Amino acid sequence: MSSEMIGVIGIVLLIALILFRAPVGLSLFLIGFSGYSYLTTLDVGLAQLGMTTLNIATSYVLSVMPLFILMGMILSYSGLGRELFEGVDKWFGHVKGGMAMATIGASAIFSAISGSANATTATVARFSLPEMKRFGYNPGLSAASVAAGGTLGILLPPSVALILYGVLTMEPIGPLLIAGIVPGILCSLFLMATVYILVMKNPKLAPTGQTRAPLKEQLKAFTPVWPFLLIFVISVGGIYFGLFTPTEAAGVGSFGAFLYTALTGRLNWQKLKDAFDETARLTAMIFVIIIGADLLGSFLAITRIPATLTLFVADLSVSPYVVLVLILLVYLIMGLFMEGIAIQVLTLPIVYPIIIDLGFDGVWFAVIMVLMINIGLLTPPLGVVCYIIHGIDRTIPLERIFANVAPMIGTMVILTVILIIFPEIVTFLPDIMTE
Amino acid sequence: MLDKTIKDLEKVIYPLNAIAQRIAMVVLFILMMITVVDVTGRIFIKPLYGAFELTGFALAIVIFFSLGYTQIKKGHIHVTFLVDRFGKRTQAIVDVITYLIFFLLVALITWQVADYAFRLHVGNDKTADLGIPVFVIAVISSIGILFFAFTMLLELLKAVQKVVKNE
Amino acid sequence: STDNDTTSTGAEAETSENKSENSDDTADAGNSVTLKVSHFVSPQHGYHTDVLEPFAEEIAELTDERVTAEIYPGAALGDATAQYEMTTTGVADLSYAIQAYNPGKFPLTSVADLPFIAETPEKATDLIGDLYDKFPEIQEEYADNKVLWLFGIDSDQILTTEKPIDSVEDLQGLKISTPSPASNEVVEAWGATPVFMPMDEVYEAMQRGVVDGRMGPYSGVANFQLNEVTDYITEGDFYTTNFVISMNKNVWESLSQEDQGAINSVIDKYKALSADVYASDAARGKDLAEETGIEINVLSEEDKEEFEEALDPIHNNWVEEMESEGLPGLEVHEEALRISEEY
Ligand code: NA
Numbered sequence: 001m002s003s004e005m006i007g008v009i010g011i012v013l014l015i016a017l018i019l020f021r022a023p024v025g026l027s028l029f030l031i032g033f034s035g036y037s038y039l040t041t042l043d044v045g046l047a048q049l050g051m052t053t054l055n056i057a058t059s060y061v062l063s064v065m066p067l068f069i070l071m072g073m074i075l076s077y078s079g080l081g082r083e084l085f086e087g088v089d090k091w092f093g094h095v096k097g098g099m100a101m102a103t104i105g106a107s108a109i110f111s112a113i114s115g116s117a118n119a120t121t122a123t124v125a126r127f128s129l130p131e132m133k134r135f136g137y138n139p140g141l142s143a144a145s146v147a148a149g150g151t152l153g154i155l156l157p158p159s160v161a162l163i164l165y166g167v168l169t170m171e172p173i174g175p176l177l178i179a180g181i182v183p184g185i186l187c188s189l190f191l192m193a194t195v196y197i198l199v200m201k202n203p204k205l206a207p208t209g210q211t212r213a214p215l216k217e218q219l220k221a222f223t224p225v226w227p228f229l230l231i232f233v234i235s236v237g238g239i240y241f242g243l244f245t246p247t248e249a250a251g252v253g254s255f256g257a258f259l260y261t262a263l264t265g266r267l268n269w270q271k272l273k274d275a276f277d278e279t280a281r282l283t284a285m286i287f288v289i290i291i292g293a294d295l296l297g298s299f300l301a302i303t304r305i306p307a308t309l310t311l312f313v314a315d316l317s318v319s320p321y322v323v324l325v326l327i328l329l330v331y332l333i334m335g336l337f338m339e340g341i342a343i344q345v346l347t348l349p350i351v352y353p354i355i356i357d358l359g360f361d362g363v364w365f366a367v368i369m370v371l372m373i374n375i376g377l378l379t380p381p382l383g384v385v386c387y388i389i390h391g392i393d394r395t396i397p398l399e400r401i402f403a404n405v406a407p408m409i410g411t412m413v414i415l416t417v418i419l420i421i422f423p424e425i426v427t428f429l430p431d432i433m434t435e
Numbered sequence: 436m437l438d439k440t441i442k443d444l445e446k447v448i449y450p451l452n453a454i455a456q457r458i459a460m461v462v463l464f465i466l467m468m469i470t471v472v473d474v475t476g477r478i479f480i481k482p483l484y485g486a487f488e489l490t491g492f493a494l495a496i497v498i499f500f501s502l503g504y505t506q507i508k509k510g511h512i513h514v515t516f517l518v519d520r521f522g523k524r525t526q527a528i529v530d531v532i533t534y535l536i537f538f539l540l541v542a543l544i545t546w547q548v549a550d551y552a553f554r555l556h557v558g559n560d561k562t563a564d565l566g567i568p569v570f571v572i573a574v575i576s577s578i579g580i581l582f583f584a585f586t587m588l589l590e591l592l593k594a595v596q597k598v599v600k601n602e
Numbered sequence: 603s604t605d606n607d608t609t610s611t612g613a614e615a616e617t618s619e620n621k622s623e624n625s626d627d628t629a630d631a632g633n634s635v636t637l638k639v640s641h642f643v644s645p646q647h648g649y650h651t652d653v654l655e656p657f658a659e660e661i662a663e664l665t666d667e668r669v670t671a672e673i674y675p676g677a678a679l680g681d682a683t684a685q686y687e688m689t690t691t692g693v694a695d696l697s698y699a700i701q702a703y704n705p706g707k708f709p710l711t712s713v714a715d716l717p718f719i720a721e722t723p724e725k726a727t728d729l730i731g732d733l734y735d736k737f738p739e740i741q742e743e744y745a746d747n748k749v750l751w752l753f754g755i756d757s758d759q760i761l762t763t764e765k766p767i768d769s770v771e772d773l774q775g776l777k778i779s780t781p782s783p784a785s786n787e788v789v790e791a792w793g794a795t796p797v798f799m800p801m802d803e804v805y806e807a808m809q810r811g812v813v814d815g816r817m818g819p820y821s822g823v824a825n826f827q828l829n830e831v832t833d834y835i836t837e838g839d840f841y842t843t844n845f846v847i848s849m850n851k852n853v854w855e856s857l858s859q860e861d862q863g864a865i866n867s868v869i870d871k872y873k874a875l876s877a878d879v880y881a882s883d884a885a886r887g888k889d890l891a892e893e894t895g896i897e898i899n900v901l902s903e904e905d906k907e908e909f910e911e912a913l914d915p916i917h918n919n920w921v922e923e924m925e926s927e928g929l930p931g932l933e934v935h936e937e938a939l940r941i942s943e944e945y
């Protein structure tokens with residue numbers, strides 16, 4: 001049997017396991033480990049199991065996750081999140097679906113700068129989901145807004161994905177980072193419009209818009225939340241202005257939240273314990289999935305599926321646009337099962353030269369590819385941000401989260417099509433910059 | 436007989452994982468402070484020596500010591516809509532099979548992290564700045580995963596109990 | 603019929619159950635294997651395109667396709683820091699690893715990472731090779747794997763964003779991002795603040811001013827496009843970084859003598875090529891830096907003196923540490939200095 005076939009069988013078994021109520025993270029572990037063992041030997045698979053588990057869990061860069069989650073938990077348990085949404089209601093409550101749109105915007109900014117879709121989802125979901133529910137929003141819509149918003153940061157600078165693209169293809173990194181800005185903002189607006197359309201078609205999804213709060217009330221709504229905004233500005237702004245790296249910002253942000261809420265008496269001992277307890281558990285849950293996804297990724301790498309798929313498409317002699325669409329399709333398929341960085345590393349050496357040969361712009365393609373990877377973050381069976389949301393609010397069934405995210409994915413596909421038809425939307429800003 | 440075994444095991448495994456969770460929470464606090472001391476130190480005096488490697492160690496402890504308690508609190512993710520439609524007995528049988536598989540898997544992970552610890556010890560691997568032997572964190576991690584394995588064993592026995600009771 | 607030959611891995615080949623069907627052709631020649639070759643740099647990196655790919659091709663040709671290779675770049679099979687261990691355990695069959703990523707595992711080897719021991723890739727590669735051949739204690743450090751070759755690369759320079767560095771004085775209080783613990787020591791000895799950082803964070807850290815500079819080689823400037831975020835380079839060839847290309851022992855032993863011989867026959871060539879590729883990447887990096895308008899300050903021997911003096915204690919500390927662990931630190935250090943000076 002070919003190694004590619006083994007990979008396909010592995011994926012089928014994975015889906016079967018997940019459907020049969022097996023724990024998702026450990027299912028990824030099991031298939032990754034058994035597949036690697038099957039294609040090598042049991043001893044090798046076992047060694048890989050131990051090494052990957054420990055190496056990922058001790059990664060400095062990944063500590064950004066528990067620290068940002070902790071910040072969100074503390075703000076949430078202290079009641080600051082509640083007050084924040086009272087303010088959001090004053091500002092956007094008169095727009096139908098306004099709170100969900102504001103959440104998309106907030107997620108986009110937070111993930112843009114924190115650099116982690118997972119950390120953003122966990123942080124924002126923890127205080128926004130209960131609040132939107134309180135205001136009468138449909139939980140599925142709220143979940144989809146947080147999830148889709150969280151993926152946007154990968155397009156907006158700083159972006160590890162676009163830097164990696166630069167290193168993998170030798171495209172200059174500066175223009176790549178600039179190229180993500182307009183599509184990133186456009187994608188946020190498109191997603192907000194999606195919420196608006198969804199609410200228009202089904203008014204039960206969001207509360208009826210009230211009359212617009214007067215400006216005085218809107219401004220007054222800031223009073224209780226300024227500490228929240230200050231913590232946000234210090235930690236997230238600190239990254240932007242070169243005070244610290246994302247990991248450090250997460251530590252400073254959680255400490256700032258801890259200090260402020262403790263000193264103002266908003267956080268008693270019990271709430272403090274609850275915040276740490278829940279953060280630790282959420283971290284454990286997320287890391288089982290992340291380590292499992294890595295093991296699965298290594299297995300799929302040695303099945304040669306990514307290379308075989310891309311080479312197959314490359315060898316087709318059809319029109320450039322058909323090849324492009326097929327390549328994007330391959331990215332969507334791989335996004336079902338694999339993480340973005342692994343996908344880039346395994347495919348770009350083959351895909352990038354083809355794209356250039358076909359006459360497409362390398363910087364433009366980076367943005368299109370990142371959009372595909374973003375979609376992958378939202379699709380089952382490996383859709384980590386959706387799992388995180390389910391981990392935070394168990395009352396929203398997973399299948400419902402995935403179903404509600406579907407229109408958001410549709411929007412991202414539409415945006416991709418627009419960017420293919422009008423590549424200038426992506427390239428004009430980097431072009432101005434390099435002139 | 437099975438009922439009593441489960442009760443007895445719970446009396447050991449629950450407190451064990453509750454303690455582990457407390458440790459994870461304290462280390463999470465330490466993880467936060469490592470970064471804070473490092474950053475403030477770097478801006479005003481000098482950075483915390485070894486912050487990079489201490490952060491990695493702390494993260495591992497938070498993750499692995501929280502795994503078992505997360506299991507007890509049903510914190511790991513499952514897709515339930517299909518199996519929920521099955522009869523109670525079928526559900527129980529499915530659970531026996533999955534928990535048997537995953538108990539064995541977690542036991543394997545425990546063993547392999549411990550085995551890696553052994554190799555790190557023999558290879559004399561140390562951290563860059565502080566020169567801490569890396570096997571230490573591997574041993575600590577495998578203990579955390581072992582507690583997780585205990586909770587999976589308990590889930591397995593409970594699933595078996597359900598099958599037996601539904602007969 | 604199956605295509606086991608392409609799916610079977612080296613590690614599989616050494617098990618008793620050899621699934622290969624066309625054993626008629628290969629019975630005398632040992633097993634057919636497809637080596638999983640693992641590294642952690644980009645597939646555009648010169649080491650991938652100009653060393654590992656040609657190496658794989660040549661081996662396949664010399665062994666009539668009995669030994670082929672599949673290269674997995676970008677840490678697809680495991681962390682940069684795990685590469686050597688991955689080969690020991692068979693997760694990869696052949697890997698490209700930096701010894702300094704596993705402190706403590708290659709103690710005597712680290713003599714070659716000390717400041718001002720080797721300035722160019724050629725010298726660094728010869729030096730580490732000579733030391734390996736001479737000291738069984740160094741060979742012992744690699745006992746877990748079959749070493750194919752060792753090599754060193756172009757030396758680290760000081761890259762800064764806003765401040766030109768002409769003297770040790772200029773470094774006081776600057777935050778300098780570092781790639782290894784060895785460079786932490788160097789940066790600290792100069793009175794700057796080291797900020798240890800993986801390569802993928804450096805671009806943004808420099809762009810946003812999280813750090814004021816980076817210790818890095820010209821080849822790294824080329825491969826990670828640091829020219830886009832650097833304004834000044836102080837060229838002092840301060841210290842090199844050493845690498846090991848090694849194979850899983852069981853896989854190596856599973857090969858026929860003929861195939862082992864074929865691989866052995868090209869080792870010297872690819873060792874030399876390793877140094878060449880880094881040398882040309884370094885030249886390319888320097889060209890790029892000049893094209894981008896980066897101000898390059900090449901330190902004269904006199905300018906260098908104060909940088910060297912500040913680093914002297916690092917050498918003494920190294921010897922003391924080795925001796926305290928019962929290793930022949932003094933002897934290895936003397937020999938390294940001798941080779942370095944005679945070169
Ligand atoms: Na970003």
Ligand code: NA
Binds near residue numbers: 335378
């Ligand atoms: Na997915």
